[in-house]
Amino acid sequence: MNAQIPRDRTQVGTSPPAVSQFADGTPDAVRLDGVAKAFGSFVAVRDVNLSLRKGSLTSLLGPSGCGKTTLLRLIAGLETASRGEIAINGRSVGNVAIHKRNIGLVFQNYALFPHKTVAENIGFGLKYRGVAKAEMAAKIKRALDVVRLPGMEERYPNQLSGGQQQRIALARAVVFEPDVLLLDEPLSALDANLRDNMRVEIKLIQKALGLTTILVTHDQQEALAMSDEIVVMNQGVVQQIGDPKSVYRFPRNRFVAGFLGQANICGCEVLESAADTSGQWRVRLDNGTELWAVPGGETRQMPVRAGDRADVVIRGSDMKLSVSEPRDAALPGNRLAGSIVDSSYLGDDTQYVVDVGGTNFKLSQRTSREDGAGAGDLLRPGTRVFITVARDACAILGVS
Structure with missing residues (x-):
């Protein structure tokens, strides 16, 4: 006899019943x-x-x-x-x-x-x-x-x-x-x-x-x-x-953010929305760092309000690392300061762990021949660095 399984439509990802053909008529x-x-x-x-x-x-x-x-x-x-x-x-x-x-x-x-x-x-x-x-x-x-x-x-x-x-x-x-x-x-x-x-x-x-x-x-x-x-x-x-x-x-x-690819996931509090129509929100990470982010999720549309608790997801490949502080304040994007914790040379890429306000962020940088990138050229632990990441590359998930 088949086991009886209680239905649970509250489960994340439970989708509506599949249809017999797609919108373009393809069966x-x-x-x-x-x-x-x-x-x-x-x-x-x-x-x-x-x-x-x-x-x-x-x-x-x-x-x-x-x-x-x-x-x-x-x-x-x-x-x-x-x-x-x-x-x-x-x-x-x-x-x-x-x-x-x-x-x-x-x-x-x-x-x-x-x-x-x-x-x-x-x-x-x-x-x-x-x-x-x-x-x-x-x-x-x-x-x-x-x-x-x-x-x-x-x-x-x-x-x-x-x-x-x-x-x-x-x-x-x-x-x-x-x-x-x-x-x-x-x-x-x-x-x-x-x-x-x-x-x-x-x-x-x-x-x-x-x-x-x-x-x-x-x-x-x-x-x-x-x-x-x-x-x-x-x-x-x-x-x-x-x-x-x-x-x-x-x-x-x-779960999806953490399982698929390199992701940095941080708890945060939503502070305020941008004055323009960009849909961006200023958030404060649990370590006190503030940055701008956009609602994420599959539809990229979710109700967000000031005072909400949420997670912010940032892909390591979207974070740009520099040893020089960006000078042009007019350029868009979030700017974070930190120090190198660890570095790994992976051939085509170099992976870094950077401490930003007590939180470790993992990020990858493309290795180029022009940089003379090799195992001896890795940034050493303790090196002060700066990270730039686009606002729309920071996704707000799990609003509560």
């Missing part, structure tokens, strides 16, 4: 309406509503235990929802077995048969679909061409590199032309350089085939680089849905 490829899953008394997924555009790549992003893998398994048919409806291409699949859902799956560990050749691995699903041998051979060859591994039919998995094995797993998942491709942490077993290359490869293959794809990942950079849309999850609840830029630049809440 959805995958739709989830009020989907929930419980394992005994533990609720892994709560009231998820999603509508995914055909041909898009959507990332389910969040920390371990947030429910993203459970949601993927529900779509695949590896788990049964405790409540709600899942539809693929307009057809409800709640009672449809996994092998009848026409879904391609790529797992974290590739799941290749070690005793079978590449051709036998790729053709495994075709064999059980009753595809004739000649047609199967043609499809396998075409799939290998797609993943740029032609002529590999007779090799065995132990004769392939990790990246090649991942491509074979991808070829096996797309060879029968699935309606939806599901990727469960497909790059986590690869080293950093190969992972970066495979991000590009998977994205190019997905776009070339026009496959509706859902990617499960805990890697923020992976989600930002690959996705048309990101679904941020925490504790089984969808926190925010949007394209990478909107989710990164305009996080809905403190």
Whole structure:
């Protein structure tokens, strides 16, 4: 018997029921309406509503235990929802077995048969679909061409590199032309350089085939680089849905801001609004520092009043560091003074921790050859520095 899960519409990120098509008339490829899953008394997924555009790549992003893998398994048919409806291409699949859902799956560990050749691995699903041998051979060859591994039919998995094995797993998942491709942490077993290359490869293959794809990942950079849309999850609840830029630049809440990218989050009191129509508000951080900020959140529109308690979020990449105090007071932007606490040379970037009024801010500066930037050129702890950050790069969240 399915577990009974109480509905909780007060949860952050609970969205209205998904619709059957988008505003431009494009039908959805995958739709989830009020989907929930419980394992005994533990609720892994709560009231998820999603509508995914055909041909898009959507990332389910969040920390371990947030429910993203459970949601993927529900779509695949590896788990049964405790409540709600899942539809693929307009057809409800709640009672449809996994092998009848026409879904391609790529797992974290590739799941290749070690005793079978590449051709036998790729053709495994075709064999059980009753595809004739000649047609199967043609499809396998075409799939290998797609993943740029032609002529590999007779090799065995132990004769392939990790990246090649991942491509074979991808070829096996797309060879029968699935309606939806599901990727469960497909790059986590690869080293950093190969992972970066495979991000590009998977994205190019997905776009070339026009496959509706859902990617499960805990890697923020992976989600930002690959996705048309990101679904941020925490504790089984969808926190925010949007394209990478909107989710990164305009996080809905403190969790999204802190999880996606480098963010400095400070408690504050709202003091007053600007006299002009800019929508800016002067706030006082808990350490006494005052600056100007704008309402943030997914819609960038929220009621803000003088005296409110709130959080201010500032991305480290928006903070510009200088050892010289800015002289032109007419230039817009917030100006903060502090001292270096720590510095890390990361090649293309240098990361600093700066103490401003007793609060540590993390920020990144692009390393340039002209600066002679190297490990020996890092600003030392105790160096007095100045930070400039645009007013509209400071977002007010969580007003109370």
